[in-house]
Amino acid sequence: AKLRGRNRSHYFSPDMADALYRKMTLRHHLSLALEAESFELYYQPIVDLKHGKLKGFEALIRWHDEVLGQISPSEFIPLAEETGQIVPLGRWIMKTACKQLAKWRKRYPELPPYIMSVNLSRAQLQSSLAPTIESILRRYCIPPAQLAIELTESAMLQEFDDAKQCLEDLASLGLELYLDDFGTGYSSLSQLQDLPISTVKLDKSFVQGEHKSSQAIVEATQAICEKLGLKVVAEGVETLEQLHYLQRNHFDYCQGYYLGRPMPAAILEERQFQLLNS
Ligand code: C2E
Ligand code: CA
Ligand code: CA
Ligand code: CA
Numbered sequence: 001a002k003l004r005g006r007n008r009s010h011y012f013s014p015d016m017a018d019a020l021y022r023k024m025t026l027r028h029h030l031s032l033a034l035e036a037e038s039f040e041l042y043y044q045p046i047v048d049l050k051h052g053k054l055k056g057f058e059a060l061i062r063w064h065d066e067v068l069g070q071i072s073p074s075e076f077i078p079l080a081e082e083t084g085q086i087v088p089l090g091r092w093i094m095k096t097a098c099k100q101l102a103k104w105r106k107r108y109p110e111l112p113p114y115i116m117s118v119n120l121s122r123a124q125l126q127s128s129l130a131p132t133i134e135s136i137l138r139r140y141c142i143p144p145a146q147l148a149i150e151l152t153e154s155a156m157l158q159e160f161d162d163a164k165q166c167l168e169d170l171a172s173l174g175l176e177l178y179l180d181d182f183g184t185g186y187s188s189l190s191q192l193q194d195l196p197i198s199t200v201k202l203d204k205s206f207v208q209g210e211h212k213s214s215q216a217i218v219e220a221t222q223a224i225c226e227k228l229g230l231k232v233v234a235e236g237v238e239t240l241e242q243l244h245y246l247q248r249n250h251f252d253y254c255q256g257y258y259l260g261r262p263m264p265a266a267i268l269e270e271r272q273f274q275l276l277n278s
Contacts (some may be wrong), residue, residue, distance in 0.1 A: 026079055029065050033086065034088055039063050041096050042262035044257045046117065046233060047275060051249055054273055056115030058255065059097040060262045063091075081121050090124045098147070100265050102140035111273065116205070117148040117178060122155035126164070137173070144174030148199070151177065153185025156195060164195060171196035183217055193228065200225055202214055204236020204256070207246070209259035222249050 033039060038214045043057035044193040063071045100115045104223055120129075149170060155178070156163050167177055176198040184202045192200075202221050206214045218234075233248050237256030246254055259275065 010113065021141075023079065025068070026071065026076060027083060027085075029068055030080060030083075030085055033063060033065060034085060037092065038065065039089075039092065039134060040264065041100065042264055043268055044255060044262035045099070045260035045268075045275065046115075046253055047259045049243075049251055049254055052275075054112075054114060055253055056117060056148070058117045059093065059100075059119070059267075061093055062262075071202070077121065081123055084123065086121045086123050087126075090121060091132065094118055094133060096116070098136050098140045098142055100126060101142055101146065104265075104269075105142070108273075113143070113146050114273075115146055115148050115176070117150055119150045119180070120155070122151075122158055125151075125155070125166040127166065128206060129166055129171075130173055131166060133170065133175070134173055137214075138235075146177050148176040149202065150180040153182065154178045156188065157191065167195055181235075182221065192230075193274070197230065199231040199253075201233045201235050201255075206244060207234045207236045207256070208238065218246075219249055226250070 009103070040062045041059045043059055046055045048055040049052070063073070064077060065071060077086065081231045083207060084099060097118050101114070104111065104114070104139050104202055110135050124272075133147070136142075136145065138190075149181050156167070171177060177196055178199045178201055179192065179195075179197050180201050182200045183206055200221065202218065204232050205211065206217045209215065211217070222232055231252050232255040234242075234251050234257055235255050236245055237246065237254045237258045242256070243258060
């Protein structure tokens with residue numbers, strides 16, 4: 001389908017047609033998947049470096065579609081955000097993560113109070129969110145301190161006042177707020193101070209040294225967060241060298257393939273929640 005106009009920028013290329021077709025297909029399958037609940041959550045360890053033990057997990061969604069195969073959340077989460085499907089999907093994610101944590105608490109009462117960390121999208125920051133989460137926590141008898149919410153900087157800064165109210169409601173439930181992908185957005189540090197954030201997750205691009213100034217940013221982030229009384233999680237730790245570097249720089253928490261990939265609940269159970277590289 002070529003709709004060649006006078007202006008070259010209106011040229012509708014086969015690539016664009018493919019992309020649009022892919023999007024429409026995904027959208028359709030996404031609504032079917034929502035009904036069939038054909039999603040799964042994986043859990044990636046977050047490690048307490050100072051004590052060499054597990055701090056908790058980040059829940060990460062996986063979608064295997066019978067027809068389309070495995071689809072990355074980086075592709076379908078933005079789409080679900082566009083269509084609003086993220087609201088029911090997000091509710092399913094929150095419920096499933098809490099249900100899993102409740103199961104573990106019951107089956108392994110000797111385990112420490114691991115923190116379950118759940119990603120939220122901007123569209124989920126509605127006034128109904130806090131009451132929804134509160135009732136999920138109550139239903140599964142989960143102490144609010146064992147739940148954390150991850151949000152990106154850009155999500156917090158859009159319509160700042162509304163977002164702020166919602167985040168304050170969440171914080172007053174007693175759960176922790178993590179600022180995700182730190183360093184990639186545009187927040188000012190004063191705004192961060194204005195929000196009830198407990199923890200900053202430093203984006204993996206800095207940990208992996210993709211930028212020339214990565215090292216300076218890693219070290220400055222740690223220093224500022226320490227002064228502000230914020231905890232820091234370094235994301236994307238893939239090598240022992242990176243781990244040692246973060247240890248030397250007094251990072252509290254780390255997450256990455258080197259310490260553990262996102263995995264199904266059953267695998268974590270099989271490993272008895274032991275860290276492979278401790
Ligand atoms: P994110 O929240 O920044 O999640 C971290 C991503 O980095 C995950 O990708 C994780 O698998 C990956 N990762 C972890 N360790 C390493 C590492 O050492 N190296 C590298 N290269 N990558 C690592 P994933 O699972 O594909 O998710 C991508 C993004 O999709 C997430 O980024 C998040 O923005 C979104 N997402 C995933 N699950 C959910 C969800 O349940 N709800 C919402 N709203 N968004 C989600
Ligand atoms: Ca995250
Ligand atoms: Ca992140
Ligand atoms: Ca990200």
